[in-house]
Amino acid sequence: MLDTGMLVLGAGAGFNVLDMIAQLVIFVILLALLKKYAWGPLMKVMKEREDHIANEIDTAEKNRQEAERMAREAQEELRNTRQEAQKIIENAREVAKEQEKSIITRAREEAERLKESARQEIEQEKENAIQAVREQVSVLSVKIASKVIEKELREEDQEKLIQDYIKEVGEDR
Template identity: 60%
Template sequence: MLSNAFVLGAGGGFTGGDIIVQLVLFLVLLALLKKFAWGPLMGIMQERENHIAGEIDAAEKSRTEASKYLEEQRELLKEARQEALTLIESAKKQGDDQRSQIILEARQESERLKESAKREIETQKDQAMAALREQVASLSVMIASKVIEKELSVEDQEQLINDYIKEAGDQR
């Protein structure tokens, strides 16, 4: 019977004292959990949340900086392209200017050589004419002295030749 009483007492229900004891034990358990488990767990969770928030902020900051650097690089590339185009245009203009200058100098040199050649031809012509006059003069004197068979002085002969040459030159 004792065993039946034990079973009946165990299954018969809770008494007010049991409920209060269990309630106190439950509250003690909650207090211990809060102090030793829940508090540190919440601290760890808060640290984790702060760490993740920091990582997100750092990633956002890095993304912003990367975007800024990308834009700067694009701007620098654009400036470099513009500068390259400016240099190319400048080089083309300078090449055109040099080409024009070389052509002008070549034309001037050509004209100078042409004028020099004309002067040289004129000088050679004048020298040839002078040499021809001298030969004509001496031949004329020889022929005249033989034809006339008269002796003229050298001075008279030269005077006569010079007059004749002068008249021939005036007639041209």
Template identity: 60%
Template sequence: MLSGNLFVLGAAESAGHFNGGDSIFQLVVFLILLALLKKFAWGPLMGIMKQREDHIAGEINAAEGSRVEAQKLLEEQRSLLKEARTEAQSLIENAKKQGDVQREEIIAIARTEAERVKEAAKLEIDQQKEKAMAAIREQVASLSVLIASKVIEKELNTQDQDQLINEYIKEAGERR
């Protein structure tokens, strides 16, 4: 127990006494430690931090460049889309105009064809009318000759019959 008392007594003695050499030694060791930390830890750490900062700045710049390029592409796409819509609208309008022109042409052709058919029908009617009139004239002439021969009670020969028919046709044509 005596040795334990001596230790406490020595510690009490040194606690009250200031030792400048120990303080200077500790200060020098601290400064050396700071210099070593600065050279081997702080410098590389700051270099890594600087590299990281440069890398992040580069990424930000690249992202900004990509954003600007994306904005530019978006504007180009909008412009192309607007152009395509305008072109599509123009094509639609042209198709409508073309359709209207074709419709008018078809109507004009149909009217012309209808007029031609109508004229052909009129011509056919006139021809059929003439044929019917000729047939009626022949029948009337035949009947007239028959009636006349019955009335006269004599037989007409072919030459007399043809002469009577031609006279009758001539008279029927003049009355018309």
């Protein structure tokens, strides 16, 4: 009984070489199929994905470098623009100062011209006034002489006559 029981146990626990070889062949065929239809395409997809990611990283790096270059250029352009604006402001200040000097010089020249013109006008009016007084004096002299000739006067009458004519001349004005 024992033998029979062992035999049954041994038969169940024994290795069947043919089954193992069949399983090994099936396993190798399965591995070959997996390699051809699953592992190869999977590796190809993984390689494409890796290449794509590497390209994206390269593109991103190039874009970053380009952005940095453009930022530097923009900063340089901004600095240049500020310098140009400062130069324009300085030039405008200088032009304004020159215009100010020019305006002041012209104003002084105009004032001098007006003063000279006024002085000449005053001089002319003075000459006209002197001429008018001379004419009046000569008219008075003639009148006095004609009165003296018409009648001989005493010194008091002559003085009175002169004073009357002076008053008359003052009223004529």
